[in-house]
Amino acid sequence: MRIYQVGGAVRDELLGLPVQDKDYVVVGATPEQMTALGFRPVGKDFPVFLHPGTQEEYALARTERKTSKGYKGFQVYASPDVTLEEDLARRDLTINAIAKGEDGELIDPYNGRADIDNKTLRHVGDAFIEDPVRILRAARFAARFTEFNIAPETMKLMQHMVQDGEADALVAERVWQELAKGLMEARPSRMFEVLRKCGALKRILPEVDSLWGVPQPPQYHPEVDTGVHVMMVVDYAATRNYSLPVRFAALTHDLGKGTTPKDVLPRHIGHEDRSVNLLTDLCKRLRVPNDCKELAHIVAKFHGKVHRVDEMRPGTIVQFLYDTDAIRQPERFREFLLACESDTRGRTGYENKAFPQADLLLNLLEAVMAVDAGAVAQQFSEPEKIRTAVFQARVDAVKELLA
Numbered sequence: 001m002r003i004y005q006v007g008g009a010v011r012d013e014l015l016g017l018p019v020q021d022k023d024y025v026v027v028g029a030t031p032e033q034m035t036a037l038g039f040r041p042v043g044k045d046f047p048v049f050l051h052p053g054t055q056e057e058y059a060l061a062r063t064e065r066k067t068s069k070g071y072k073g074f075q076v077y078a079s080p081d082v083t084l085e086e087d088l089a090r091r092d093l094t095i096n097a098i099a100k101g102e103d104g105e106l107i108d109p110y111n112g113r114a115d116i117d118n119k120t121l122r123h124v125g126d127a128f129i130e131d132p133v134r135i136l137r138a139a140r141f142a143a144r145f146t147e148f149n150i151a152p153e154t155m156k157l158m159q160h161m162v163q164d165g166e167a168d169a170l171v172a173e174r175v176w177q178e179l180a181k182g183l184m185e186a187r188p189s190r191m192f193e194v195l196r197k198c199g200a201l202k203r204i205l206p207e208v209d210s211l212w213g214v215p216q217p218p219q220y221h222p223e224v225d226t227g228v229h230v231m232m233v234v235d236y237a238a239t240r241n242y243s244l245p246v247r248f249a250a251l252t253h254d255l256g257k258g259t260t261p262k263d264v265l266p267r268h269i270g271h272e273d274r275s276v277n278l279l280t281d282l283c284k285r286l287r288v289p290n291d292c293k294e295l296a297h298i299v300a301k302f303h304g305k306v307h308r309v310d311e312m313r314p315g316t317i318v319q320f321l322y323d324t325d326a327i328r329q330p331e332r333f334r335e336f337l338l339a340c341e342s343d344t345r346g347r348t349g350y351e352n353k354a355f356p357q358a359d360l361l362l363n364l365l366e367a368v369m370a371v372d373a374g375a376v377a378q379q380f381s382e383p384e385k386i387r388t389a390v391f392q393a394r395v396d397a398v399k400e401l402l403a
Contacts, residue, residue, distance in 0.1 A: 001029040003058070004084060004099040004107065011095050014116055015145075024058045025087050025099065028080045031060065047078045061087040064127070085109045090127045092134045093141065097124045115151075122151035129157060132166040136178035139194035143185035150194060158198035167203040175204050176286045183247040188238055189231035207278045208251065210258035215266040222348040224266075226257045233346030242338050248292040249299035249339040250346070252279050256300075275300040295332060298324050299339045306340045309357050314398040317364055318391060326365050337361060367397040 009022040026034065031047050039049035039058060047060040062078040063086050084099055084107060091097040094112040101107065110124050121141055128134050135158050142150060150158075161167065182191035192208065195201035201209040212227030223229050233250045242250075256274030260267075279300050283293040302324055305312075312320065326333035337358040344355050371393045377386045 001033065002027045002084075002101070004101055006088070006099045007091075007096055010098045010100050010106070011112070011116070013100075014098070014113065022056050024056065025061050025084065026058050027061045027082070027084050027087070029060060030080055034058070034060070062090070063087070064090050064130070089125055091124050092128060092131075092137055094122045094124055095141075119145070119148045120151050121145070121148050121154065123154045123157060128154075129161055129166070132161060132170050133174050133178065135161060135167060135195070135198060135200050136170070136175065136182070139191040139198075139200075140178055140182040140185060142194045143182050143188050143191035146187045146190060155194075155198060158194075158200070162199040162203060167200045170204060172285060172287045176288060179205075179286070180244055180248075180292075183234070183251065184238075184244055186238060188234045188247065188251075192231060192234075205282070207255045207258060207282050211254065214257050214260065216257070216268070217266050220347075222350075226254060229346060230254055231346075232348075233342045236346045236351070237339070237342040240338070240342070242342070243335065245292045245295040246335050246338045246342070248288070249296040249336075250342045252282065252296045253299045253303050253339065253343055255279055255282070272301050272304055295335055295339070298332075298336055299343075302336075303340045303343055306337070306357050306361070307344070309361055314395045314402065315391075317398050318368060318394045321365060321368055321394075327369055330365060330369070333365060334362070364398055364401060367401045368394045371397050 004025050004027070005022060006025045007023045009019045012019050026049075031041065031049075034047070034049045035041065038052035040052070041047065041049050042057075043049070043059070046062050049058045049060075050056070051058060060078040061082040061084060063082055064077070088097040088099060088107075088109060094110045094115045096112070097108075097110045098112040099107040106113070115122050121138055123134070123138075138150060138154065138158065142148060182188055185191065192201060195204070196209060196212070208227075208230070211230055212225060214226040215224050216226055216229065218224055221229055223232065230251060230253075233253070234247060237247045237250045252275070254271065254275060255278040256271035256276075257268045259274050259278070260269075260271060276297060279293075279296055282288070283296070288296075302320070305320060309317065309320075321327055321333075324333055324336060326336075341355045341358055345351050345353060371390070373390045373393070376390050376393050380386045380389055
């Protein structure tokens, strides 16, 4: 039995990055031997065990054979006669196919160290084409390692996979999982650039793919192109370490602009409602979690109004706070404003532009929330009169603050 550390831990150590989770591959062992040593089996599709002390994952060396389309269409073979090199051959990228022995020796049969030095994301071998999730992973690594580029031959392979329909076999859960991870990387825009170049973005996120080439008024958007703008918005949110819901809202806030009739461009009248409709379908298709879905919806629908808050009447402001459910969910409203700030600063030359609307709206929300709705309600018995009186009391609080 021989044990090797593999994957991201070895790669990140070579890159001088903090090592997170450690994974191990075990060569020359059977499941019975692992169990006898106190390891606890947890793998469903192939033999994976948890170390009795550290709880780190140890997988038996294995090979895989493609049996059908999709990422589940594999037959796994795990046996003591599977070599380390055979196990590493089934991995996605060369930088992830380096192993380290218990004596510290590096085993690098596919030249991953050279690709680290050359800052290249390159597929290990022909097995790459068998799993469409690897398209998403390669794109995600481009967003994480911002100085690395996809090898030309790997990009050609990814394009071939998309043309062959492999991207169509991706299941919603895996698409969302990789998309969410990519959005949380250092430069999410690089993930979408890679997916767009290989053709996968049109298959998995056609609503986003259609934004490139759509013009916007240059007086408000010096970058003009809607796709470019959305990427700038997402990257700005990443530089501020904003949460996943904020970054997803940044990605989807302008989807409706991709369906604007050409005869009215570069204006986008009513794009907010179109964005909401497209977003509803996207979230259902990818099974987007509720926190991301709900924030994205209010950002898509109401982000345009935030820029005009100083023009609103007090009653309109209170209704706006109602519409965004800010009184019941103030923390989500704060995230709503972070997404709107990202929208403002995700434009050429606007990166450091002031965004006073956020502070104003938060102060207005604080004033509205300070109104004792219960005390107001005690003065009336009819529900409609209670609602009207509470609304008016909140309008008065807004008037007082603005005065």
